[in-house]
Amino acid sequence: MSQAKTNARKCAVQALYQWQMSGESLSRIETYFLEQEYLKGAQKTYFSELFHGVPKQLTEIDAALAEFVDRPVEKIDPVERAILRIGVYELINRLETPYKVIINEGVNLAKDFGAEGSHKYVNGILDKVSQKQRAVEIAAKRAKPQN
Template identity: 70%
Template sequence: MSQARTNARQAAVQALYQWQMSGHNLGEIERQFLEDGRLKDAQKSYFNELLFGIPKNLDTIDQLLAEFIDRPIDKIDPVERAILRIGVYELEHRPDMPYRVILNEGINLAKCFGADGSHKYVNGILDKVAQKKRANEVKRGKGAGSRTQDSE
C-alpha cells in the first residue's frame, strides 16, 4: 500500500520490542511513540492495530510460530520475534494483504532492525506459515518466499 503503512510496521517492531523487553503497558508505549513524534509519517491506525492486536492474539500467534521455529519462542532474538509476530498476525488477520507483500515487509524489517542474515530466518519461517495459512494463495502465486516487487 503505502510508505505510511511500512513506517507503521517499523514503529510497531520497535514498540513490540519495547513491550517484550520491559512489559510496559501498551497504552504507555503508544503514548511515548506519539509524544516522541515517531508516528509522524506512519499510518497510526495500522500501528495501533499491530501494537494492540498482536498481544491480544499472542497465544495463537506463538502457537503457530512454534510449529516452524527451531527453538522456544522466548529464545528467538527479541527483534526477530517482534518481526515474526507481525508477519504471522498479518497472515492470519489481514487477508486483504497479499502474502508476498507480508513476506517482503518482514524481510525488509529484518534487514533494517535484525542481525546480519536474520532476514533469511524470518523469510524461511514466514514462508512456512504462509504455506499453511494461505495455501491456495501460495499455490496460485508460485515461488513462495521469493522476494518480489509487489506493493500493497
C-alpha cells in the same frame, strides 16, 4: 504497499520490542510513541492495529510460529520475534494483503533492525507459516496461468 504502512510496521516492531523487553503497559508505550512523534509518516491506525493486535492474539501467533521455528518462541532474538509476530498477525488477519508482500516487509524489517543475516531466518519462517495460513491463496496463484 504504502510507505505509511511500512512506517507503521517499523514503529510497531520498535514498540513491540520495547513491550517484550520492559513489560510496560501497551498504553504507556503507545503514548510515548505518540508524544515523541515516532509515528510521523506512519499510518497510525495500522500501527495501533499491529501493536494491540499482536499481544491480543499472542497465543495463536506463537502457536503458528512454534510449528516452524527451531527453538522455543521465547528464545528467538527479541527483534526477530517482534518481526515474526507482526508477520504472522498479518498473515492471519490481513487477508487483503498478499502473503508475498507480508514476507517482503518482514525481510526488510529484519534488514533494518535485526542482526546480520536475520532476514534469511525471518524469510524462511514467514514463508513456511504462509504456506499453512495462506494455502488457498498460494494454490490459486500457482494454478493461475502465467502470461
